[in-house]
Amino acid sequence: MIRQDYAAGLKVLHWVIAALIFFMLYLGWTMGGIENVVEKIQAYNLHKSLGFTILALMVLRVLWRAFTATPPEPATMSGLEKLGAALAHLALYGLVFLIVLSGWALISTSDKPSLLFGQPFPLLPWFVALGPDEKKSIHHALEEVHEFAAFGLAGVIGLHVLATIWHVIRRDGIWSRMAPRFLGGGVAVAFAVTAGGAVALLGAHDARASEWSVDPQKSAIAFEANGSGFVTKGTFKTFKSEVEFDPSLPEQTSVRVLIDVKSVDTGQSDVDQTLLSPDFFDPARFPTAEFVASGAKPAGKGKYVLEGRLTLKGVAKPVSLPFTIATTNGAASVKGETIIDRLEFGVGPKSVAGYAVEKDVKLSIDLAALKLTN
Incomplete structure (x- = not known):
């Protein structure tokens, strides 16, 4: 049938x-x-x-x-x-x-x-x-x-x-x-x-915001950690970002950065392997870190402060990021740095191989971006 x-x-x-x-x-x-x-x-x-x-x-x-x-x-x-x-x-x-x-x-x-x-x-x-x-x-x-x-x-x-x-x-x-x-x-x-x-x-609503395209090849997200007289510097080679910014409307700023923690590079293979262990970044469980912020506060000519949220190893904490931006003919150079307490995110022990490691880590950004036109 x-x-x-x-x-x-x-x-x-x-x-x-x-x-x-x-x-x-x-x-x-x-x-x-x-x-x-x-x-x-x-x-x-x-x-x-x-x-x-x-x-x-x-x-x-x-x-x-x-x-x-x-x-x-x-x-x-x-x-x-x-x-x-x-x-x-x-x-x-x-x-x-x-x-x-x-x-x-x-x-x-x-x-x-x-x-x-x-x-x-x-x-x-x-x-x-x-x-x-x-x-x-x-x-x-x-x-x-x-x-x-x-x-x-x-x-x-x-x-x-x-x-x-x-x-x-x-x-x-x-x-x-x-x-x-x-x-x-x-x-x-x-x-x-x-x-x-x-x-x-x-079809009654179709809104688009102007955006900036960050060039990863000309940009860097870096960190610096200290311990027992040793300084470890590194970068994250792979990241993606979304940036919306207008100097005349800083309160409408929005930023999102997604970092592939497996791309960490200190120039020292043994240090890189340690950072990829479960005690540190643990990429097997937490493959990405994320920074999200909205609304930039002016802090002087070309200077602003972003109040955002950093998620690392599944832990989200508020992070304040002061930055400077210089724009010329639709191109922008953005630089900023901040300090985070790595222990709050569960990254690493207090000491490694008997050497004390400071809890404060400096994070810095150096971005090159082009303004996108709609």
């Missing part, structure tokens, strides 16, 4: 993916306007993580559909209507895959840090291997593709909702094939109208 509706599992997949896509479209068009830097970063990483989730669910759905019989269309549908429905579904599937894959490629070509549900985002090797200029060029093109596909998907979803309302009014059984069994026709119409209104409102 041929099924008259889809399997329960496919229905669940359909509505879960639909809900995620609606939320993702809304988030994609509103997260750029979030003022609180921590909430903004969380929104971006949630957007990226849910995009990856949608990709996995869509692959599962395609495979499931490939091995599951599809309920037949009602005899009342004309050949033209069936062709239109097939093309609309093809467009829906194609645009969803285009959005999530272009988003993944955007993450892989970006110099900004990204997390997948709290862990470093897996990057596409082909894009990672590109040079800085190639990445920048491809990244811009991918942004256009991603945005175009998002608007296209919103439009196709709008048509899909209108078609659903039409089938409910005709009572031809199309809606019931995918509808949860507890939903009646009246509820279906209300849901479809509400969803259609949501799609129409999604």
Whole structure:
């Protein structure tokens, strides 16, 4: 006997993916306007993580559909209507895959840090291997593709909702094939109208903030530790950053830096190995350190202070970072340093091999950045 509706599992997949896509479209068009830097970063990483989730669910759905019989269309549908429905579904599937894959490629070509549900985002090797200029060029093109596909998907979803309302009014059984069994026709119409209104409102908000692109090749994040007359200096070779800054509006400054602690380099292999041990940075459990701050306070000509939060080894503590910035023709040089108590973060013991190690560690930044234009 041929099924008259889809399997329960496919229905669940359909509505879960639909809900995620609606939320993702809304988030994609509103997260750029979030003022609180921590909430903004969380929104971006949630957007990226849910995009990856949608990709996995869509692959599962395609495979499931490939091995599951599809309920037949009602005899009342004309050949033209069936062709239109097939093309609309093809467009829906194609645009969803285009959005999530272009988003993944955007993450892989970006110099900004990204997390997948709290862990470093897996990057596409082909894009990672590109040079800085190639990445920048491809990244811009991918942004256009991603945005175009998002608007296209919103439009196709709008048509899909209108078609659903039409089938409910005709009572031809199309809606019931995918509808949860507890939903009646009246509820279906209300849901479809509400969803259609949501799609129409999604494009009403599109805010972007000007940003600065930090060049890791010309920048450095360094530290200096002292103990028993010895000085250990090192840098972190790999980091990503997001910087928004306007000298005329310092209160709107937002900064985020994500550091790969495995990239620590002191020039001494034995020291590097010690720093990568569980007693110190423990990258096996805590692969990244993060600094997040919003709102810079003026402290004199070209001088500011960032009040932020440093997360290291899973411990978050407030950190004040004084810095200076000099800008010329869209280029900026940023220098700053601060002192942290490493013991507060659980980094290292009080002494190593019988030598006392001071708890205070100096952190310094020396960044070269270019202003991005929208």
